[in-house]
Amino acid sequence: MTASRIADAFQAREHPLLVACTVAGDPDYEASLGIVRELVASGGDIIELVMPFSDPVADGPVMQQAAARALSSGMNTDRLFCLIRDIRSEMDVPLIILTYANIVFQRGISRFYRDAAAAGADGVAVADVPVEEAGPFRAAAAAAGIDHILFASQTTSEERLSSITEQAGGFIYLVAAMGVTGVREEIDPGILSCVKEVKRRSGVPVVPGFGISTSGQIRAYAAAGADGVIVGSAIVGEIGGHAGDRENLLPAVRRVMNRIRPDALRED
């Protein structure tokens, strides 16, 4: 595969990359575009755009509510690709789609990845497709020339981790908390040694996500060797909190980004 925007970003990094997450269409299409601009302007290195699904079993209340807001604003897979095209027309930021299996199935697996690539996405992660079920998804990603992002966690067995590290494209999304998405104060005990272990075995960058919202957590993950962190609920929670208060929406997103962005850490 030719070097992707994702690979380039990790190669060029001077600090752990911040993968900033937002739900496409939350609170609506136009606002989403503004939020992505703001995330990039305030230090987001990679954008994770969530295509919402009605039954998101990996997600906690903050992401569930965001998905519900987005779906009721009319978000669907066609509009997701329009949004990505709009983003791509003004920005070169690496962008991945995170969604659930049924969204991909219903468009047709090959067609979903083809459309994603054509719109300008650089990778796709499907939250409920473990490596055992990933065959057709991985093949479609390869055919479309975009990264097939896989997950690993503390409970991933030795054997399964081998197939994950073998097949992962872009980076490994390391699920850093045993549970659903959502802000957590603490770092799960055992996760830092897990970061080290996956990092040791993986040929692609390792990026923890789930429960990450403070610079202290980010520093700890970076010290363990993480190539970046994914911040979702902390950002999406701010968007939810200001969904009915548009004037303050983007400033709120900027504030949360300024609080957590890893390059700011170097200045302390």
Add this chain to the structure above:
Amino acid sequence: MNDSSRFGPYGGRFVPETLMAALEELEEAYRTIVPSEPFQREMSFYLREYAGRETPLTFCRNMSDDLGCRVYLKREDLLHSGAHKLNNALGQALLARSMGKTRIIAETGAGQHGVASAIAGAVLGLNVEVFMGTEDMARQALNVARMRMLGARVVPVKSGSRTLKDAINEALRDWVTRLSETHYLIGSVVGPHPFPAMVRDFQTVIGEETRRQILEKEGSLPDAIVACVGGGSNALGMFVPFLSDEVLLYGAEAGGEGLEGNHGATLCAGRPGVLHGAYTYLLQDAFGQILESHSVSAGLDYPGVGPEHSLLKDCGRVLYRAVTDAEAIDSFLYLSRKEGIIPALESAHAVALARKLAVYQQKNDILVINLSGRGDKDVAQVASLMGSSL
């Protein structure tokens, strides 16, 4: 795709990475502990001495006269707890205990599986927490009280449509956070592998008994068997021992207001996709968002179906038909008055389909209906729907 986790193209394990270890542990236990002699001995003790198996296969004189063929009811309504759900709840709770788990979580819609799980937890000494949508808690207050009386904690689910589908989502989310001590006791032949196969195996006792009983009584196999299908566990438990026989098999789905309106007839009107860990027929929009189902019967009010049913539909071995709310209520009263048996609204769908099929039967044809549960839980609802006309 040709592995044990699939039924043709259906089934699989479409779950977040964090659940895979739990599914692997469960599959190992299902393969090694369940077939073992001590487990089977314990299981048959509880089914026989505690739950009251075997259940009768009742010849119904009045219905037979009325319909013009020989009608039998498989009486899962007489099982302890009042429905077939207990077969599976006892099986999985015993397995959970053998695996060293101390906590059971379960989802429930109408409350029947929640009650069965609470019973199994009580008798086997396991803590039970039942996830239930707040919509369903309001509709099924009696079963909420029964679960609490049995010592279970009922956890209200306020996400999504606040019904069974969301209760399953919430149970899956909870399971991830407390994997080491918790078993997720899923209530139907749905969910990721190995649940659909395991729940089917625990329910197959229904069909095995029926086969033996009908051969004793009639000296031949039935011509047709009818069962209702929500997730589809009572139907699969009944059908599996007859799959290689020349017996017509019919599944009655929730036709709700009719297939043009709101309904829960997943196999009749849905198309394949992924929900709750399995690739199977679903009610969904063009983009794959899951639609809310509707049925007068909470137990059939589910926008998915067990993946093995999807295969049985595609290969034509089982014929699935939709039965409307009105037809089910009519048959609820029909069976009550004809035979003195108040069926669950779920089972009333099977009775209604059997009454339609009777037209095609000869006088000596044998028709078996799986009466999956009793209707006490539905009496208040049917009374209020009937208003003064009851």
